[in-house]
Amino acid sequence: MFKYPSVRTFTSQTQPQSKKILEGYRIIDASRILVGAFGSMMLADMGAEVIKIEQPGMGDETRKWGPPFRGKDSTYFISINRNKKSITLDLKSEEGLKILNGLVSKADIFMTNFVPNQRSKLQIDYQDFQTINPKLIYASVQGFPQKSIWENKAAFDLTIQAMSGQMHCTGDPDGSPFKVGYAVTDILTGMTLLQGILGAIIHRERTGEGQFINTSLLEANLFSLSYVVSSWLNGQTEYNRMGNSHPNIAPYSVYRTKDQDFIVIGVATDSQFEKLCSIIKMEVRDEYKSNSLRCKHRTQLNAEIDSILIRDWIKVDLIKAMTEKAIPFSEIKSVKQLLEEPEIASMGMTGRVNTDKYATNERQYLEYPKNPLHFSRSELSELKEPPLLGENTDEILRELLGYNQEEIQNLRSKGVI
Structure with a gap:
């Protein structure tokens, strides 16, 4: 069987490293x-x-x-x-x-x-x-x-x-x-x-x-x-179904825009929330001043954001504005839509291998x-x-x-x- 040198004595100066970490196993x-x-x-x-x-x-x-x-x-x-x-x-x-x-x-x-x-x-x-x-x-x-x-x-x-x-x-x-x-x-x-x-x-x-x-x-x-289990073991609080919301962060959910499309917005800090409010022209009221308060009033907060976006914002304009202010967001994409995005394609996250065994008339690769x-x-x-x-x-x-x-x-x- 293959045996690598002990990790306690291995040095790059005395032993060449394998090109593949598990080569030989x-x-x-x-x-x-x-x-x-x-x-x-x-x-x-x-x-x-x-x-x-x-x-x-x-x-x-x-x-x-x-x-x-x-x-x-x-x-x-x-x-x-x-x-x-x-x-x-x-x-x-x-x-x-x-x-x-x-x-x-x-x-x-x-x-x-x-x-x-x-x-x-x-x-x-x-x-x-x-x-x-x-x-x-x-x-x-x-x-x-x-x-x-x-x-x-x-x-x-x-x-x-x-x-x-x-x-x-x-x-x-x-x-x-x-x-x-x-x-x-x-x-x-x-x-x-x-x-x-x-x-x-x-x-x-x-x-x-x-x-x-x-x-x-x-x-x-x-x-x-992880934190779902800890919530019960250490806080005696059960996580219940909340749809797309987060039990510890708000706003953090799926929202609908004026053109009846969906967008995900996740805001984890007070400064991010203030930036979001400045974009969509929403008042930072006292009940929204901190994340814990926003979580407490989550239902009201989500309804208010939804109402503003449905009334005033088409998705493309909202994306541009949030990008400029570095607000965490995403469109909701299928795998097809994701991988066909030019920016994603340029990241090289997929690879092809030619195949005879699994070839079709349209595709000779996997x-x-x-x-x-x-x-x-x-x-x-x-x-x-x-x-x-x-x-x-x-x-x-x-x-x-x-x-x-x-x-x-x-x-x-x-x-x-």
């Missing part, structure tokens, strides 16, 4: 759907070799989560599986487990989102791999905290948003609770797991020790609610949001298209584990791969 990703895939994609972006374990025949469930599709796979799957390899493997078979053990013996990190009783049943728990690879970093995730009464209970992004308090404070106060418009729990949990993996890598480089890392959707989501990390002395991986189901099976078995073609064909005929 190998990840075996046996997770399915979104949480693990998002985390392993970030690792692949930083240069790690990621081998994705998929079920023969079906593959990762997200391959079918469409429309829209490109070729046989959904754009959902394509979004989180770039820069990876795919091997199909029946983990329930004796030969499949033997292959997985072989891969784990040559890996730095193993990832899974099987619940504890499934990991135990499949013989893929941390204890099962420790003797094979004592330096292995084993990263696992499930819906609820491990060692809790619900550790084996099924969970999805939506159910955790509902349970964690997130939906309770999201939505119209007079209407239904809303989930966040994308799978925010899964993404946040994937990032949390990624942080644990990077921390464990540092620990291993210092001590030579592998370890077990675990988190859950509920823990990660509750942790991300396009991605680039990894948002920027390093002064390291590169990110060049974008590569996701693997087709089992695309790298033969290559991995042959090159990593030494199987010959006859053995590979025999495994395929048995349905192991």
Whole structure:
């Protein structure tokens, strides 16, 4: 296995730095759907070799989560599986487990989102791999905290948003609770797991020790609610649904203009509020003198601002005036509208990779949001298209584990791969 020099002795004068921070690390990703895939994609972006374990025949469930599709796979799957390899493997078979053990013996990190009783049943728990690879970093995730009464209970992004308090404070106060418009729990949990993996890598480089890392959707989501949770734990105050308003800042909401368009205005300081009032010709009355007073009179304040904007301001004029006074604001855009803005396009936040596997008559490329990390002395991986189901099976078995073609064909005929 690849081993970087200890971080305690490394200096740029004595040892050249790798172009990619995780170059040389190998990840075996046996997770399915979104949480693990998002985390392993970030690792692949930083240069790690990621081998994705998929079920023969079906593959990762997200391959079918469409429309829209490109070729046989959904754009959902394509979004989180770039820069990876795919091997199909029946983990329930004796030969499949033997292959997985072989891969784990040559890996730095193993990832899974099987619940504890499934990991135990499949013989893929941390204890099962420790003797094979004592330096292995084993990263696992499930819906609820491990060692809790619900550790084996099924969970999805939506159910955790509902349970964690997130939906309770999201939505119209007079209407239904809303989930966040994308799978925010899964993404946040994937990032949390990624942080644990990077921390464990540092620990291993210092001590030579592998370890077990675990988190859950509920823990990660509750942790991300931050000041919402603190409001109850430390202030005995619950956050309730407030639509687009903020419980601690005012004015901070969505407003309508004279031409029946929407604009977001967020004012966090007294000086910003005074500037806003000078623009829209609104009196700074005593009940609006401080943020705490503005929060107390939020309903009245929002109604007054809305009334003035609907009566006096078209959006383009308001944007110009607020830009000149440095008031925080934004139009409400779709992803399409955002990425078609010339100013946004000039920022280079997306990248293309040519593709034969996912080509259409109109497009012979895939396009991605680039990894948002920027390093002064390291590169990110060049974008590569996701693997087709089992695309790298033969290559991995042959090159990593030494199987010959006859053995590979025999495994395929048995349905192991």
